[in-house]
Amino acid sequence: MHGLGQILLQSRADVLEAWLERLRETVPGVQPASLQLLKLELGTLIEKLTGYFLTDDDDGAGPAFKSVEEQAATTSAACARDGLTPMETATLILSLKAIAGELLDRETSAKATDLYRMRTALDAVVDRLALVTFAAFVETREEIIKRQGRALLDLATPALPIWRHIILMPLVGIIDTQRARQVMEWLLEALSREEARIAILDVTGVPLIDSRVALHLTKTVEAARLLGSQVIVTGISPDAAQTLVKLDVDLSNMITRGSLRSGLAEAFRLLGQQSKGTTETMI
Amino acid sequence: MRPKADVVQPDVVAVTVTTEIDVAEVRQEARRLALRHGFGTVRAYGLATAVSELAMNLVLHTARGGQIRLTAQDAAETAVIELVAEDDGPGIPDIALAMEDGFSTRGGLGCGLPGTRRLVDTFAITSRVGEGTRIVCLVRRP
Missing domain, CATH: 3.30.750.24 (STAS domain)
Incomplete structure (x- = not known):
């Protein structure tokens, strides 16, 4: 999917902007501080995605995809810490499909069959990222709960x-x-x-x-x-x-x-x- | 539509008990149930303790835990709570011995089962080795 990588590379700033716009829509009460942080996270995620599509590492098992997955997990953890619900986080990740879809619609130089293949490849990757995100989200939440449990245990028994x-x-x-x-x-x-x-x-x-x-x-x-x-x-x-x-x-x-x-x-x-x-x- | 006054639906609490957290939850539920049906605080505490003892047995003696089921039924001037603890664990080889004060296989105080019997009005236990144990208790108000 080299072509998709090129397209993403050219317009990654637009994609990021559109993505942040979605974030503001999905989570109306998002704090400016967390918006800044999530901007960094999402920016890195787009970069890794672009890198993955440029390397032609199509089977989704290579190191390039691994690093995309890792970044998705980090992003999701950041979302969990900033108080986003799992649904908001998943919606945010999945909204990349629509954003990239619009981007591909504007792409007139490529052949229709190529565009179709790009779109299915992107959909498959984003779907997997949504799953990764969800797993990472639950993991982060559980870690938080465990920590709170330990803190409570320490609090509860003063001598x-x-x-x-x-x-x-x-x-x-x-x-x-x-x-x-x-x-x-x-x-x-x-x-x-x-x-x-x-x-x-x-x-x-x-x-x-x-x-x-x-x-x-x-x-x-x-x-x-x-x-x-x-x-x-x-x-x-x-x-x-x-x-x-x-x-x-x-x-x-x-x-x-x-x-x-x-x-x-x-x-x-x-x-x-x-x-x-x-x-x-x-x- | 409101139910007719003379047909009182039973109030049921059922919890699957596998860990100590479940024990804490089910005994809390039991206490609330008893208070909700007009039992005094001592009786409610007693029922919660009975539930705690039986539930803790499920945690300690069975690999997969078991179920605690409480059913409260109001009637004129009275109320009855049925407590059922059921598991498909190893079973109790010698029930008479298990019901003796001070007997414990797990280094406990050995007052779980005999104590529970004293805390409730009616106590029945059936157990088959390798198949499981079922304990049914009744607590009546007043």
Whole structure:
């Protein structure tokens, strides 16, 4: 498709302009900053496409097409980051067909059969690019979701030194196996880092405490005990308490208090007991 | 067209459970369902916990997960929620042992099944080794 490459080479600036016009139509609220960025991306994509058609690499498996595909994926990722929907992104890529179609219509020097072949070749390439774009779009979105998930996990488990020898860990949200493992890890780390004797684990923000969560809590308490620290679990709701009794979960090894306030009071009481007979001041 | 007052359509929640996220989702749905049908918060919490235990069993013990299905039916002065957990997993060789407190094959607390039985009003379990397990529970209001 050497001819198509030549045509694209001559009028790539027009194609880019027409493409950006389509972008503005498809996404009316597009930000000037993202428009600038997408202009660069689309410009590169046209360049790679031109390069591909000029190399006569028709089977679509060579390095020239590979680089077109890669650029399409990059463009799509940029679209995803700029908040375009998958539909908008696909529409944008597919609109290249119409733009190039108009371009070929104006081309009078070529034979009709050549024009027809150029058009089918272009359609086939753009269709494939649309698929590549879609896959890349989904991939980028999934990467974003994964990152957010990790960020959320980090946010959700702070260990706060609230008093000398006391750290507080408020648990908010669902405790699954991964979270539970992380809570234990971070709590133990904080205990040894802060040289804390008492950890208050507040579960007010945990929507449901079933036997699985109870198991993780007991394990955490046991592990803290090995470090010479005590764990006070606070914030078990009346609903949770009645349910845990029916489940017959054995939490007798655990110091529990209804509210964070009474948990803190218990922590002070325990500290007072521990420091009795020593010269060390408590506060 | 509004349905006639004496014909109450059952309220159904069905979730396929394969991962821990599904467990969190289905128990949340269960709690909402119970609250929607006038159950108290303790009962709703209990039902959600029962669902959580059964759903977690699906995640832990079956390769392909299973289905949790909740059907709520209102009647005059009362409401019933049926909870069905079904899978085509390995099955339970000794049901009596599995229903014993403190028995666990996965290092758990061993209170999942017996605890669930105490949380619901009616509990029935059928299981065939190599074919799967089906647990049906009923929770009644008030």
